[in-house]
Amino acid sequence: MFAAIESLHESPLGKAFVALATVVGAYKLISFGLQFFSVVYDLFLSAPTNFNKYGAKKGLWAVVTGASDGIGKEYAFQLAAKGLNVVLVSRTLAKLEAIASEIESKYSVQTKVVAFDASVDDPANYEAILKAIAGLPVTVLVNNVGQSHSIPVPFLETAEKELTDIVTINNIVTLKITQTVAPVITATVKEKKSVRGLILTMGSFGGLLPTPYLAVYSGSKAFLQQWSAALAGELKPQGVDVELVVSYLVASAMSKIRRTSATIPGPKLFVRATLRSVGKRCGAQDRYATSTPFWSHAFMHFFIESTVGVYSSVANKLNFDMHKSIRTRALKKAARQKKE
Numbered sequence: 001m002f003a004a005i006e007s008l009h010e011s012p013l014g015k016a017f018v019a020l021a022t023v024v025g026a027y028k029l030i031s032f033g034l035q036f037f038s039v040v041y042d043l044f045l046s047a048p049t050n051f052n053k054y055g056a057k058k059g060l061w062a063v064v065t066g067a068s069d070g071i072g073k074e075y076a077f078q079l080a081a082k083g084l085n086v087v088l089v090s091r092t093l094a095k096l097e098a099i100a101s102e103i104e105s106k107y108s109v110q111t112k113v114v115a116f117d118a119s120v121d122d123p124a125n126y127e128a129i130l131k132a133i134a135g136l137p138v139t140v141l142v143n144n145v146g147q148s149h150s151i152p153v154p155f156l157e158t159a160e161k162e163l164t165d166i167v168t169i170n171n172i173v174t175l176k177i178t179q180t181v182a183p184v185i186t187a188t189v190k191e192k193k194s195v196r197g198l199i200l201t202m203g204s205f206g207g208l209l210p211t212p213y214l215a216v217y218s219g220s221k222a223f224l225q226q227w228s229a230a231l232a233g234e235l236k237p238q239g240v241d242v243e244l245v246v247s248y249l250v251a252s253a254m255s256k257i258r259r260t261s262a263t264i265p266g267p268k269l270f271v272r273a274t275l276r277s278v279g280k281r282c283g284a285q286d287r288y289a290t291s292t293p294f295w296s297h298a299f300m301h302f303f304i305e306s307t308v309g310v311y312s313s314v315a316n317k318l319n320f321d322m323h324k325s326i327r328t329r330a331l332k333k334a335a336r337q338k339k340e
């Protein structure tokens with residue numbers, strides 16, 4: 001056996017094979033090293049994104065959806081802190097008004113609010129946004145509103161309302177809000193010349209990795225991934241940067257996680273990392289117009305993509321096991337609460 005290997009090794013074919021394997025191995029190692037350095041550079045060494053190019057401190061406006069809680073509320077606060085006026089969109093008017101008045105008094109910017117239920121695809125909702133932004137120089141849109149499953153659930157047992165709401169909110173309404181706001185952004189960029197536009201859309205690890213027991217949410221976020229990258233190509237020549245923001249868990253009402261950790265930041269740290277990294281891929285090195293900006297999420301994304309890959313059976317199985325276990329715990333908790 002060893003003699004056969006040795007003679008193959010000595011043959012011209014064997015030598016060519018070894019040389020090829022060495023070149024391919026070196027190429028892979030070097031490209032892994034360079035990409036890893038790019039992740040570290042984007043996350044820790046590069047200068048933060050300067051929002052002046054998106055109209056900060058120039059009286060221009062940002063529109064943020066899902067702005068009354070969690071990540072969206074932080075986007076609204078941190079964009080206002082950078083000097084953008086903000087239009088806050090979500091479901092609950094009272095929450096929006098309270099946040100708007102806090103933002104105005106804290107950051108001396110202007111605000112407007114638009115309240116509607118995004119699980120209903122009603123033309124009146126887009127008209128309400130259009131009316132609120134009529135005549136305003138808008139440069140930024142943050143497509144943050146989103147819904148997931150209340151708990152992980154087999155696709156075949158997913159309630160029709162939950163299925164419809166997820167697709168309506170995450171996809172139909174997000175696309176139609178973009179069709180409403182993006183023309184105003186391109187018109188502002190054309191008129192002002194010195195500014196660029198920006199459209200950020202919240203993606204998720206749920207969309208990055210096919211996620212059993214969150215199948216509808218997973219599909220809806222994967223849809224946003226493709227759509228956002230396609231739109232990025234279309235709007236770049238018109239001076240608008242379009243970027244999908246990929247996130248693993250963040251402590252919020254949606255994730256039902258209260259305690260933060262190195263892998264689960266609160267909305268404040270998550271949004272700070274996101275706005276700091278606009279235009280940088282961070283953990284999403286292989287993906288155009290995509291960023292995985294929070295440091296631990298970035299390393300997770302990078303290592304999954306550079307090892308087993310997001311579409312592998314290993315990743316699918318691990319993800320399935322994790323969500324099976326979350327479902328079991330959620331069902332036990334619900335049963336306990338029912339008893340009490």
Ligand SMILES: NC(=O)c1ccc[n+]([C@@H]2O[C@H](COP(=O)([O-])OP(=O)(O)OC[C@H]3O[C@@H](n4cnc5c(N)ncnc54)[C@H](OP(=O)(O)O)[C@@H]3O)[C@@H](O)[C@H]2O)c1
Nearest residue numbers: 066068069070071091092117118119146249250252254255
């Ligand atoms: N949290 C995570 O672990 C995580 C991870 C990856 C990606 N994401 C994505 O990040 C985005 C924000 O998530 P989050 O965790 O910040 O959620 P959240 O804390 O639950 O906040 C959701 C926001 O969306 C609004 N909203 C929900 N349903 C709505 C509806 N039917 N009509 C209008 N507004 C509605 C809420 O308004 P009300 O206050 O009026 O309810 C609230 O302002 C989502 O797109 C989500 O998929 C989250």
